[in-house]
Amino acid sequence: MAEQSNQGPSKGAELNRRRVLQCMSWAGAGVLWTVTGGIPRTAGLIGDASAAEAAKGALNFVQISDSHIGFKLPVNPDPAATLGEVIAKINAMPAQPAFLVHTGDISHLSKDDQWDTADQVIKGANKQVHYIPGEHDVADADNGKAYLARYGKGTQGRGWYTFDAAGVHFVALINVFDFNPGFKSAGLATLGNEQLEWLEKDLAHRPASTPIVVLAHLPMWTIYEQWGWGTSDAGRALGYLKRFGSVTVLNGHIHQIIQKVEGNLTFHTAASTAFPQPAPGQAPAPGPMAVPAEQLRKYLGLRDVNFVAGKRGAPALIESPLAV
Amino acid sequence: MPRMLLAAAALAAMPAVALAADATASAPAVVEIHNMKFNPATLTVAAGTKVTWVNEDNSPHTVTDRGKVFRSGGLDTKDSFSYTFAAPGEFTYFCTIHPMMVGKIVVKPAASSS
DSSP: OOSGGGTSOSSSOOOOHHHHHHHHHHHHHTOOOEEETTEEEOOOOTTHHHHHHHHTEEEEEEEEOOOOBTBOSTTOSOHHHHHHHHHHHHHTOSSOOSOEEEOSOOBSSOOHHHHHHHHHHHGGGOSOEEEOOOGGGGOSTTSSHHHHHHHOTTOBTTTBEEEEETTEEEEEOOOSSSOOOTTSSOOOBOOOHHHHHHHHHHHHTSOTTSOEEEEESSOSSOSBGGGTBSBTTHHHHHHHHTTSSOEEEEEOSSSSOOEEEETTEEEEEOOBSSOOOOOTTSSSSOSOOOOOGGGGGGSBEEEEEEEETTOOSSOEEEEEESOO | OOOOHHHHHHHHHSOHHHHHTSTTSOOOEEEEEETTEEESSEEEEETTEEEEEEEOSSSOBOOEETTSSOBOOOBOTTOEEEEEEOSOEEEEEEOSSSTTOEEEEEEEOOOOOO
16 A cells, blocks of 8 residues: 555645545555544544544554564565564654554564664654563563563563553553463463552552553453463453543554453554464464465554543544555 | 474484383483474473473474473574473473463483393
């Protein structure tokens, strides 16, 4: 997909026939969603319309995920290149995001040269990046020591932290340590008691009107237990979160967009920047999904998150694949 | 990461039963990782045996003891990891990247010289 729909002026009402047809082609792909008041609906078109909306936003940031630098199977032998395409897409956004969040699996195998490459490519966006690790980032023999030394400065426990931006409270949770191995059931992730106690304390004094964004690599709800796509003690965390009026949970790990609404809580897994994975249960096991080369970029992309000024409730989310 | 693939592959090709029967009780043993599974899922060895895991899968894996006795770190395709089991016991392990993958090593007392 060419980038032309990102380039026109966003304020005018020049809707010529060509522009409408461009928008129709985007809309036809069915990948652009916004979530308002907890109900997902198609709304944003990635070009002028979304740009105008984003420009009015109180906070606009981008989520990227699962870059797997070091991966080299035929479905995508060069994940640094597709990550670079995602960064270029961010740079072409008419309303520039305040920062990026990366929801884990930066590297494929927790190696310094893989993180070096990722850092080099992501630096091209010239934005602050808030990282959390995926299980591929803590696969060193010391189980996360290398990641924490590199990315974990100023974090608590085993890498968890919070930050605030434009009145939105961000909570970065780590659920890639201490898996429940699948001896009897599937191996679900855990947050662990120490982190959950910290979370409870962090949230306790905050007014319920504070919009919350939760970042975690593995899904915070059980999408497919047989593949370990869930977090066994997520319910306790959600218990602390549910009194807030707007809670947006952004996850990675499964390399596809799946969404769920539960009261004031909305859950969203993200596309990868490297390769797709099969839909839950649609393959003998999770893992890289082979797709024709010309299809790959339909599965990869970024997510733009917009908190609109003066509007309560969930932010508007716009999924932006590398190709449609 | 130790690149022991050639040695491991050579050992895998040898008749393991004959080796295990060897009175030295330290014959190496191999667990292959293939299609998101440890194979064999349960391996019984004599104390003193060096066990080598070889990743023959498309995905990277780890060999992580639940009791934290041994931990391979990430094994890319064709990487391997070895650990020598000195004392009898049972060791359950899993892959931290794919925690539904589990395996067990049962270590029996070394056969006394007969």
